[in-house]
Amino acid sequence: xxxxxxxxxxxxxxxxxxxxxxxxxxxxxxxxxxxxxxxxxxxxxxxxxxxxxxxxxxxxxxxxxxxxxxxxxxxxxxxxxxxxxxxxxxxxxxxxxxxxxxxxxxxxxxxxxxxxxxxxxxxxxxxxxxxxxxxxxx
Amino acid sequence: xxxxxxxxxxxxxxxxxxxxxxxxxxxxxxxxxxxxxxxxxxxxxxxxxxxxxxxxxxxxxxxxxxxxxxxxxxxxxxxxxxxxxxxxxxxxxxxxxxxxxxxxxxxxxxxxxxxxxxxxxxxxxxxxxxxxxxxxxx
Amino acid sequence: xxxxxxxxxxxxxxxxxxxxxxxxxxxxxxxxxxxxxxxxxxxxxxxxxxxxxxxxxxxxxxxxxxxxxxxxxxxxxxxxxxxxxxxxxxxxxxxxxxxxxxxxxxxxxxxxxxxxxxxxxxxxxxxxxxxxxxxxxx
Numbered sequence: 001x002x003x004x005x006x007x008x009x010x011x012x013x014x015x016x017x018x019x020x021x022x023x024x025x026x027x028x029x030x031x032x033x034x035x036x037x038x039x040x041x042x043x044x045x046x047x048x049x050x051x052x053x054x055x056x057x058x059x060x061x062x063x064x065x066x067x068x069x070x071x072x073x074x075x076x077x078x079x080x081x082x083x084x085x086x087x088x089x090x091x092x093x094x095x096x097x098x099x100x101x102x103x104x105x106x107x108x109x110x111x112x113x114x115x116x117x118x119x120x121x122x123x124x125x126x127x128x129x130x131x132x133x134x135x136x137x138x
Numbered sequence: 139x140x141x142x143x144x145x146x147x148x149x150x151x152x153x154x155x156x157x158x159x160x161x162x163x164x165x166x167x168x169x170x171x172x173x174x175x176x177x178x179x180x181x182x183x184x185x186x187x188x189x190x191x192x193x194x195x196x197x198x199x200x201x202x203x204x205x206x207x208x209x210x211x212x213x214x215x216x217x218x219x220x221x222x223x224x225x226x227x228x229x230x231x232x233x234x235x236x237x238x239x240x241x242x243x244x245x246x247x248x249x250x251x252x253x254x255x256x257x258x259x260x261x262x263x264x265x266x267x268x269x270x271x272x273x274x275x276x
Numbered sequence: 277x278x279x280x281x282x283x284x285x286x287x288x289x290x291x292x293x294x295x296x297x298x299x300x301x302x303x304x305x306x307x308x309x310x311x312x313x314x315x316x317x318x319x320x321x322x323x324x325x326x327x328x329x330x331x332x333x334x335x336x337x338x339x340x341x342x343x344x345x346x347x348x349x350x351x352x353x354x355x356x357x358x359x360x361x362x363x364x365x366x367x368x369x370x371x372x373x374x375x376x377x378x379x380x381x382x383x384x385x386x387x388x389x390x391x392x393x394x395x396x397x398x399x400x401x402x403x404x405x406x407x408x409x410x411x412x413x414x
Binding site for chain 1: 310312326328333340341371372373377379380387390391413414
């Protein structure tokens with residue numbers, strides 16, 4: 001059994017967005033009880049991560065770390081077509097990943113207690129982002 | 139055909155633990171001959187990686203590199219509720235990933251010769267870790 | 277429905293190789309219309325990434341960034357059996373990932389407009405690389 005849909009999100013610029021609820025609703029809609037939900041972001045400048053979902057300072061610390069690791073406007077980058085956050089957004093995406101697979105168990109996502117699913121926008125300005133969601137199972 | 143189970147591990151603190159054997163046994167138990175095994179760690183401070191499984195110095199070098207990249211007690215981090223290794227553990231997990239998908243072929247994991255499956259504990263103290271394992275195929 | 281095959285590539289040394297076309301052909305060959313394609317590299321010193329596929333300077337900037345982040349011959353590394361690029365290749369692989377899952381929709385890979393699938397060779401010298409490809413769906 002296969003269920004497939006698209007989800008659309010509007011970001012307000014760089015930062016993390018909790019999308020666990022939208023994924024949970026799509027899993028319920030699929031009717032699949034046991035299997036895998038594959039969440040795929042169709043972009044190269046935003047990513048999908050599982051992150052601690054209780055203390056917001058975890059995500060601001062994560063952002064601070066990444067800003068230091070891959071600095072905007074770093075002179076090492078030649079590709080700056082869309083501004084100083086363009087190439088860093090591509091690298092942040094490759095380091096953190098643009099796809100997640102989540103187990104589906106008893107009709108729900110089988111996440112750990114502290115795990116939330118986050119869309120991580122790496123561009124400074126707002127963007128529209130699309131997820132291709134596929135659920136396989138029984 | 140879907141097979142799903144949980145695996146539990148007790149770590150003795152920060153470091154890599156070869157879990158290839160436990161995954162191999164679960165694949166055999168599933169009876170699935172061709173498909174995908176999805177190994178999902180239900181935590182945000184430990185990860186799952188494929189790593190060279192012959193020379194242990196590969197994994198100690200990996201640990202040394204990560205300790206330098208994401209230093210414990212870095213003053214950039216505000217989230218230190220559970221100690222100086224708390225926030226670094228979350229970042230290490232996001233950089234290295236908490237889920238792996240492995241091909242199943244002829245009833246076995248179709249790994250390369252040098253690939254081993256490792257649970258990577260990022261917290262300094264011992265923890266109990268749970269994997270949600272789903273195998274899809276025929 | 278499950279389709280499984282192996283793909284082989286010869287690299288000419290460190291750099292990114294666009295393999296989107298070979299993956300597209302395998303998806304067509306599978307006859308699967310809706311599902312997931314799981315692309316798994318059987319190595320610990322090369323990786324698979326989705327990257328912006330229009331401007332080649334994105335990939336040269338990515339290479340420059342990674343060369344700075346994980347320098348060849350870094351004295352922190354004890355494992356140098358196969359030369360100064362040996363251990364950096366293992367770390368680059370763990371940071372960027374050796375497996376990708378791609379949605380299959382209407383018989384094609386459901387990538388975003390700017391996403392290409394790249395094999396990223398991390399060793400300086402040429403290597404032969406093998407992908408285990410599994411497609412699940414209907």
